[in-house]
Amino acid sequence: MEPNIEIVAERMLAAMVAEELSARIAEVIEDRDRCSLLLAGGTTPGAIYRRLARPPFVSDIPWEKLILFWGDERWVSQSSSQSNYYMVQETLLAELGDNQPMVVPVATSLSSPEEGALDYERRIREQGYCVQGFSPPFDIALLGVGEDGHIASLFPNSRALGEMERLCVSCDQPGTGQPRVTMTLAALRASERIYFIIRGESKAEVVDQLFQGVGSSEALPARFFLGEVGSRVTWFLDSQAGARLRMTTGEK
Ligand code: 6PG
Numbered sequence: 001m002e003p004n005i006e007i008v009a010e011r012m013l014a015a016m017v018a019e020e021l022s023a024r025i026a027e028v029i030e031d032r033d034r035c036s037l038l039l040a041g042g043t044t045p046g047a048i049y050r051r052l053a054r055p056p057f058v059s060d061i062p063w064e065k066l067i068l069f070w071g072d073e074r075w076v077s078q079s080s081s082q083s084n085y086y087m088v089q090e091t092l093l094a095e096l097g098d099n100q101p102m103v104v105p106v107a108t109s110l111s112s113p114e115e116g117a118l119d120y121e122r123r124i125r126e127q128g129y130c131v132q133g134f135s136p137p138f139d140i141a142l143l144g145v146g147e148d149g150h151i152a153s154l155f156p157n158s159r160a161l162g163e164m165e166r167l168c169v170s171c172d173q174p175g176t177g178q179p180r181v182t183m184t185l186a187a188l189r190a191s192e193r194i195y196f197i198i199r200g201e202s203k204a205e206v207v208d209q210l211f212q213g214v215g216s217s218e219a220l221p222a223r224f225f226l227g228e229v230g231s232r233v234t235w236f237l238d239s240q241a242g243a244r245l246r247m248t249t250g251e252k
Pocket of ligand 1 (some may be wrong): 040043044045073084150
């Protein structure tokens, strides 16, 4: 199964992903009258969230029918510049005025990341997702990839990669020890449609390793999204991240 890879000019990435998200959201809402969107953190998605908050998407998308979750969160205050919730608040929610989606952020005010993970899992199920195992799944998941191949806060060779029951677990970022709450691989892989967004020269090496297929998925967790799950996955790369792969769209 060949992966669905879109390599686009840097300046087109946000618009291309926003276009695809808007179209997919419309399809899901047509079918279910509600759409769950699992948001990526980090620095890449901000431009996409800003794009969604501007015409035409800001009026095309029925925000009141969306429910937003986070794929992972740093264990910091929601007002911290490190917070993925804060980043979404600044780039998207603050721009939507009265047209607000339902948001379900990780409660980082609780006493510990482990309590936060258990609480988040409970609240996801309360909203009707992953009630029986990982069914019904999230409708759409947006994910980034770290330079080490991590996705959400599922770092290489972490025990969280093997968790097959829980939706969320707590973990620490390698190196910094920063506590985090992350969706598990099993929960993310169950999502009905998954979009990866990878931008910048610093990701060219991990992108090359990812699609070369050399090495274990545990060592490069993004690789768990190739193979049979790949039919539900699209990889959006800008020309710098995809420099070692062949361009498919955008400026040649
Ligand atoms: C986080 C993200 C993380 C991110 C990758 C890529 O909380 O940092 O969820 O998984 O998607 O690290 O980050 P950049 O977009 O900043 O390169």
